[in-house]
Amino acid sequence: MYFIEKALSPSAGQEFDCSYKLNMPIIGIGAPVKAWLPKVAEKLNTELIIPEHAEVANGVGAATGKIMETVEVLIKPGEKDGTYLMHAPWERKYFEDLKEAVTYALEDAKQRAAQAARNAGAKEFELIVDHEDVYATASMLEQRDVYIESRIEITAVGHPEWDKPEKKEKFFVDLTG
Numbered sequence: 386m387y388f389i390e391k392a393l394s395p396s397a398g399q400e401f402d403c404s405y406k407l408n409m410p411i412i413g414i415g416a417p418v419k420a421w422l423p424k425v426a427e428k429l430n431t432e433l434i435i436p437e438h439a440e441v442a443n444g445v446g447a448a449t450g451k452i453m454e455t456v457e458v459l460i461k462p463g464e465k466d467g468t469y470l471m472h473a474p475w476e477r478k479y480f481e482d483l484k485e486a487v488t489y490a491l492e493d494a495k496q497r498a499a500q501a502a503r504n505a506g507a508k509e510f511e512l513i514v515d516h517e518d519v520y521a522t523a524s525m526l527e528q529r530d531v532y533i534e535s536r537i538e539i540t541a542v543g544h545p546e547w548d549k550p551e552k553k554e555k556f557f558v559d560l561t562g
Contacts, residue, residue: 458473498512520533
């Protein structure tokens with residue numbers, strides 16, 4: 386790290402000089418490349434290639450990508466035997482029945498993931514449900530399986546609302562035209 390610091394951030398009056406050479410060019414895309422990468426290429430003694438329209442290259446990928454919104458909920462045993470505590474980003478809630486806690490958490494998480502996807506611009510989306518109940522095996526106990534927790538993850542995946550063929554075609558014409 387000492388030599389890297391000396392090469393990349395030399396200070397006035399330093400007793401020796403150190404430099405690096407990258408044996409391949411840096412190719413930059415995205416809006417800030419013209420501001421940031423020339424100095425990086427200079428410090429690495431290499432060529433910088435910035436393609437035409439590089440400032441919008443990441444925009445195309447972001448605009449044509451999928452929307453993914455994930456909601457996670459955790460259910461653990463409560464403080465009193467036979468109770469369960471649901472931990473969600475929006476609330477904590479006690480239940481006396483594990484099945485009731487899981488059902489509530491699944492439905493609430495689905496609604497919240499769906500709303501988050503709509504808020505992000507998805508009109509049509511798929512809900513992916515991942516639910517895992519975790520048990521530990523305790524051979525010395527009469528009841529062998531001990532409940533540890535339930536992990537619930539709901540992910541809403543879809544395309545942006547404008548991602549329809551007629552709108553997409555116009556979008557790309559605007560970018561390249």
